[in-house]
Amino acid sequence: MLRRTLLPTLAAPFAAPFLKAAPKLTLESFEIFRVKVNHRGGWVLLRVKASNGLTGLGDASHGRRDEGVIGLIGEFFSKAKGRSPFDVELFRRDLMAEAEAKGRDGAVAFGAIEQAMWDLQGKAAGLPCWALFGGKLHPTLRHYANINRATVDRNPEGFARLAEPAVRDGFTAIKMASFDGLPAAGPGRKEGTDRGIACVEAVRRVMGPSGDLLVDAHSHFTVAEGFEVASRLEPSKLFWFEEICRDIPGLAELNRKLPMPTAGGESIFGINNFYPYIKEGAVDTTMPDVKYCGGLLELRKIGAISEAAGLTVAPHGPASPICNMAQAHVSAAMPNFLILELGYGEIPWRGELVNPPEVFEKGGLLRVPDRPGLGIELNERVAAAHAE
Ligand SMILES: [Mg+2]
Known part of the structure; x- marks a missing residue:
């Protein structure tokens, strides 16, 4: 087989799901689940829903000031809504400085959405995140x-x-x-x-x-x-x-x-x-x-x-x-x-x-x-x- 024809064949199983899913998929909504753990605090878990119904998970546990983190997830998500979960660098470019300015709460809120974006990417591509x-x-x-x-x-x-x-x-x-x-x-x-x-x-x-x-x-x-x-x-x-x-x-x-x-x-x-x-x-x-x-x-x-x-x-x-x-x-x-x-x-x-x-x-x-x-x-x- 010629190299020119071989390469697209090899690339197909990886490229096809990306090409199919990436342009259409957008971040649409989110849910928060809070679970009680022990005297050291609870866990705050984020589940983001994409336009095609896929969901992505992120951990926003902080051990304290959970309300602050949850508020910032809402704030950051309103800016990420409608964007593709594949646009992680764009999310980073636009929101990282703001997250840093909000201290630990900002970092946790930012990181939770980012984790969910990768979970969604993997699911859309049919590939494990690794x-x-x-x-x-x-x-x-x-x-x-x-x-x-x-x-x-x-x-x-x-x-x-x-x-x-x-x-x-x-x-x-x-x-x-x-x-x-x-x-x-x-x-x-x-x-x-x-x-x-x-x-x-x-x-x-x-x-x-x-x-x-x-x-x-x-x-x-x-x-x-x-x-x-x-x-x-x-x-x-x-x-x-x-x-x-x-x-x-x-x-x-x-x-x-x-x-x-x-x-x-x-x-x-x-x-x-x-x-x-x-x-x-x-x-x-x-x-x-x-x-x-x-x-x-x-x-x-x-x-x-x-x-x-x-x-x-x-x-x-x-x-x-x-x-x-x-x-x-x-x-x-x-x-x-x-x-x-x-x-x-x-x-x-x-x-x-x-x-x-x-x-x-x-x-x-x-x-x-x-x-x-x-x-x-x-x-x-x-x-x-x-x-x-
Ligand atoms: Mg330590």
Whole structure:
């Protein structure tokens, strides 16, 4: 067969659905589903309907100020209405600055609509989202169990109590943030630091020597404290030490000198804000969150600049199964993907919130589906049963 005739034949299965669907398909309306999770807040889920009846999902969970996010989804959607879900760069060009000006609420609202646009694109094209981001490098994606959000007893026994079922469920990596609530000054600061370290040691004992243990400091420390705590945590052999202090120069200094890997960047919006963080060497692993960073395309772009700098990417996201699946599709296509996050033990019905249900295989592995779009639908019955 001549090359000229072969090429259109090969291209046909991919090109045809795009050509057929793209010009006609427009964003028409949206629905919000709110579900109650626990004391850390609920999940806000967005479902966008397109002109041909297809629907796309996005996670707009924020943990607080949900009303603000929902209001901004309405505001941004009114500007996106009538546009094609394929016009993500146009959506980005026209609304990203406005989203950034509205702070975290703006980022979350913007990112939720953007996620839904990709779900719609995949469904319209008959392709899984990973195929739109470069193809599947990783058929399964390792997750760590973040036990922090579901641990109410903030003592060594409390953390150990939730680490046990995570290990039994086959997770080989666990994350905790046992310095939460550390007072800014006074004798409680030393006491809290000591207790936080004891909590890490308790979880390490539960995991045994081979598991991967991740500690998130939630920026509670100064640079000097960061060095001291890191040295006390060294026997616990951390997989990473996350967000030790607040400023980029401090993080970069810690990152240069500490023996363990560092990670962070979950609240950064957009590549422009990620660039100095990466350029200054703040961390070894960047942690863009699809809900906060600007969506799936932005996650892909941040992954790419991280790759260029020799860094790995571990998308942050202890949120709903929709967030996990959205990040999974982009992560599947990222050569420098490291690990994903699961908010472990928060609610027993988590997996049932989507169809087909979310399943983690032994090792904390999530299999990336080959179904069109994100490959999941909201289980409205479960969402209604737990409506906020
Ligand atoms: Mg974190």
